[in-house]
Amino acid sequence: MSEENTTTVGEQTEKRETATQDNGEVMQHEAENGSTKQLSEYYNYEELHSRPYITPDSEIPENLLHLCHSFGYDSGRRGNLQLLDDNTLIFIAGNLLVLLDVSTKEQRYLRSCSGGGIGTIKAHPSKECFAVAEKGIQPNIIMYEYPSLRPFCILRGGTERAYCFVDFNQDGSLLASVGADPDYMLTLWDWRREEVMLRCKAISQEVYRVSFSPYNPGLLTSSGSGHIKFWKMADTYTGLKLQGLMGNFGKTAATDIKGYVDLPDGKVVSGSDWGNLLLWEGNAIKVEICRKGGGKCHAGMVQPFALEEGQLMTIGYDGVVRGWDFESIDTADSTGDSGRFELEPMNELLVGHNVCLSSVVKSSQPSDSFICFAQDTSGAIWKLDLSFTYTTPDPECLFTFHAGAIQGLDVSRISHLMATTTLDRTVKVFDFLAKRELTSSRFNQGGTALSWAPTLVNQIGSLLVTGFEDGVVRLLELYDPQRLNVVTGRIPKGDAKLRLKQAFKPHRAPVTAVAYERNGEILATGSSDSTVFFFTVGEKYKPIGFVRVPGPVQALEWTPHSHGENRLLILCQSGHVVEVHPPDPEVQRPGITFHLPELSSRAFRFRSIKSRIKREQEIARRQAAKDEKQKEREERLKESKQPDLEPEEDEEEVEEELPSIFIPKPPSPLYCGFYSSPGHFWLSMGGYDSGFLYHCQFSEEQDQDPLQRQDEPFDFLPVLNADDDPIRSFTFSSDRQLLLCGMHSGSIRVYPLQPGDHSLSSMQAYWALSVHDNQYGHLRHIRCSYDDLLVLTAGDDGNFFSFSLLPPEELKKGMQRKKANVPSPRVGLENEALAQDIEDPAACSIESEKQKLDKDRLRREAELKIAAKRKKLAELNKKFQQLLITNQSLPEHVRLKPEVRTPGSLSSVF
The missing domain is CATH 2.130.10.10 (YVTN repeat-like/Quinoprotein amine dehydrogenase)
Known part of the structure; x- marks a missing residue:
């Protein structure tokens, strides 16, 4: 391989960072002037997305392996399904973004730019672009045009290690992002200008989702492990701030919240681990919604996902989609001290047995207003018609995959x-x-x-x-x-x-x-x-x-x-x-x-032996450093041209202790x-x-x-x-x-x-x-x-x-x-x-079966021995009874009489 084509990981990373930094400045200038010039015009887009890492001074071809096909689907990843148009679904597969044509089943791919992976994705409401939020050290959010797939915007500095969720507001002008461990940073972006509007720490535990209210652009909701939080963008004397109120579960058991829906009047309906819905007003639970007789809304985890045509739509891990009357939920109030409100669904669709629905994306086409695509954590993608009419077609399983490792x-x-x-x-x-x-x-x-x-x-x-x-x-x-x-x-x-x-x-x-x-x-x-x-x-x-x-x-x-x-x-x-x-x-x-x-x-x-290897490497490094110093000293003496000059005494250096020998336990x-x-x-x-x-x-x-x-x-x-x-x-x-x-x-x-x-x-x-x-x-x-x-x-x-x-x-x-x-x-x-x-x-295993058979054999042998002894005893007893009869028939003077013997002595049989 030529020297110009051989780069180390560090060199490639530095090159990419420099390229993206330079492009960020140009893009900032272009955005301010309303230009639509593409990011790919500023750096080598093909290199960004396809170049692997190669060690220096090697003869290895630059492109040794070429991706042919992705056969899997990480169906357990949260929200791993987006819809770009009627025929194109996108999802994350490892460090790739897969664009899947529903009709032809053909795939196109985008690689993670950072090499650190992809945290989450989101399609813009207009479907003209989509966001790819990455993982790695100081990961970026990259906006791609669709269908050209050209990157045209990079958002930097929103989190330290990974993004766990991103979402656009109703008109697509703002983007909200939440980082993963360790910072859990909530950031609002004016993404077209690549500027951070607001940012603060969301919470100190895992966040699953964040979204803008579709009815009030100043309100947001986030939820995750054991919590839900309600946010508003508030004008303060120091400027615009994000203020958040933690949801108070009160007497209700705390639960992970994976899905929720904002209502027009500011209330929020969330799901729960046990299958019922929670209606939040302010930051408190107003009522828990269940079915009549205390039945669960869904078996297992439930997630509200849409408010359509007067119905609140929910999905569950039971493979069922249900529609609930919005007015009844919005005005629900508990009866008595139970804190619950009983309600039966208006509509119901069983997607399938052994189906576990975790997310749904809806078609944006007016002609397909009831068409949705659902992510099934059991390893499938479904096409659903939620019109709930007599002519509604059955759920269609578009693709099946393995679920899990x-x-x-x-x-x-x-x-x-x-x-x-x-x-x-x-x-x-x-x-x-x-x-x-x-x-x-x-x-x-x-x-x-x-x-x-x-x-x-x-x-x-x-x-x-x-x-x-x-x-x-x-x-x-x-x-x-x-x-x-x-x-x-x-x-x-x-x-x-x-x-x-x-x-x-x-x-x-x-x-x-x-x-x-x-x-x-x-x-x-x-x-x-x-x-x-x-x-x-x-x-x-x-x-x-x-x-x-x-x-x-x-x-x-x-x-x-x-x-x-x-x-x-x-x-x-x-x-x-x-x-x-x-x-x-x-x-x-x-x-x-x-x-x-x-x-x-x-x-x-x-x-x-790793600690010993490290110790010997450290000894060799120190010795090499000493030899280098000695060489430099001798060269200085030669250059001074004063051979009689006394050698300089080195200042005594305190050496650090060598690494100790360590054996891991376990x-x-x-x-x-x-x-x-x-x-x-x-x-x-x-x-x-x-x-x-x-x-x-x-x-x-x-x-x-x-x-x-x-x-x-x-x-x-x-x-x-x-x-x-x-x-x-x-x-x-x-x-x-x-x-x-x-x-x-x-x-x-x-x-x-x-x-x-x-x-x-x-x-x-x-x-x-x-x-x-x-x-x-x-x-x-x-x-x-x-x-x-x-x-x-x-x-x-x-x-x-x-x-x-x-x-x-x-x-x-x-x-x-x-x-x-x-x-x-x-x-x-x-x-x-x-x-x-x-x-x-x-x-039973083969060995257990053999042991069992042997025990059965021994038991049968023992039973046969017992049966044989019992038979012999019966015969002896019969002879004994005959002897008794014979003895009784003898004259009295010759008849044997029973005797009582002392313990331990032989007694008479009579």
Whole structure:
């Protein structure tokens, strides 16, 4: 790479800040003179939005990865849905703003300018522009024109770290913004002039929302965690001020308030956690509104969102939209001492079961005055017609997504197919080349792990192994239903289907990892219950047994073919690493348990060396400083040309104490790791020990209890700019010349490596791109496609993206005739009965079932013994009675008579 195209993070940031500062001055001048000149004319807009970070003096191409598609939707983010026109929705996906065409499903993107992420968004009432409020250090609010997407206004200095909400007033002339922790600053902007009108601290806790009253431009309301606050812009003798009154809940329990609506007379109706509405007058609750008989307005959280046609509209976490009579609410008063007013809704619309509505945006077109788009935190976007007439169409689910963190992701080894699972209980399969979802299956428990079976196990690439939070593992077959031999007249639907092939329950806690042995003969499953279970691979998977490990399992990795012996590396979240020999699947192990204590193993327990590294670095730095001073002194003596001159005595410097040796308690979590050579492995740690990759090996002394071990790495590799940003996931390209890392901050790093570099000595320069949310988008999954042309990432923010290693034009040209091949169904699949599933989360695990069966066997054996003894006693008793009868029939002089013996002596039978 040429020197002029190579910049550090700091240089890029400084360049951008300088550019935006310069542009701010020009824009201020232009705004005062009524000019509409665009911001992009003052600096390189393309660089601002697309340039990644590259380490200096590297040969890495400037644009290594090219964004292809966003498959996710952070549906749990508050207010993450805006409408720009009839067909264009916008929402935040990690560090991107996605513009989604409802009709064509095409996407356009805007990247976070700061790289720190996007806090919140808001469309202008005119829909001619929209605000993007960012996150980061001293983040900006950037105004973009629509549909050109050109930035034309920047608002600076409104908060320290992130914006949590912004809103325009009724005519769009003013903008209100609220900052997040630590300042929670409320700011009113004359945004066209880029000027702050008023500002003050909103409160000292999280704020969810702020808005202007549509009826009185001098009034505002804000709400959030356990509070609501009422504001007015007041003229005082020192000028215009913001004055706020905290809402007083009185006898009503305090609640988080996520939604409210201003009424024309100054009252406010807010929602509550428990499902009823609160009518505020002044800063006090006038009345709590419920349904007749004390029923709740909604089941769970309720949010008012609009006042339309004499109705107050509310949404709830119960998936229902209700319309309430405005006049009745406005004049509501409590009866008796209950403080409640009973009211039934005028209209009601059930959007769907398992639907959780959190925000609604309304169409601004008069012809579509009743059309709304709703955000569903269960992972969907809905189109609603709220006309409440007999001809009203049913709610339409426009898009479905995963809800919550992506727990498992893997790709097919032979096609451009991707599978994902989350705690929303779904497993989805995508054609990531065609950018579309192919199929989705729902289960009764959330998914926690996923692996696509290698071709050694399944040649056509149709088998998925999925782990769930109740400890169940399911084998799922993917097939093309169009190729089934079906009864004439029955046309299969869909491009792909998932079918349950087998279900078994090896664990009593969530499955955290699944991995096939390199020869495809054994499947290993790991769990947070600190066990690893082994199964034989075949038409039916059969349990071999399990081993216990010192901590919850984080990851499993089998040795590659380049290693001589076959081993399984078990990485535990607690920092323990265990290597075990795989069990022999041919050996029969009769017994009362599946436990395999005989398996040969060795253990390693990570002990922190970071403080010692820092100490040695500080010693080296001080020594280098001393050497530099000594060199300068000697040079001064030479320049003085007085060799007989006595050397200057240094003033005694008091050195600071060296950093002390520190061992974190509790130990740092282990995030990921991989083999480097037989018996050697790399670890990436979180917490205090982040910032390095640690090279470790198993000690020869393995007699010590694994829980009590203390093992130190024998080498380490500093990871630049990662002191608080550890590597959470990794993958290699097929030729191992690219190491792709998913970072805790949600960014991607790509390190070029020299061939055969298992010591990672060439892991120096890197290319990085911030793509997932910087605060909670920890990038836990990163994969390359089977042909190394595309990269897939998935994070805890619920977003997952595809990237191309080729420029978009070349990828489109090379792939335009290609499509992902969904495997054909097995012969006779349509005639097979469905596999039996495990639907009860309290079902016994394989080990518990074996223990139970053994107990049942012992109980049956005991019952048989008891029955046999009872039978014998009955026979003896019968003989005894016969003897008694015989004895009685004898003459008296020969008849035996009963005797009483002393205790402890043998007594007569009579």
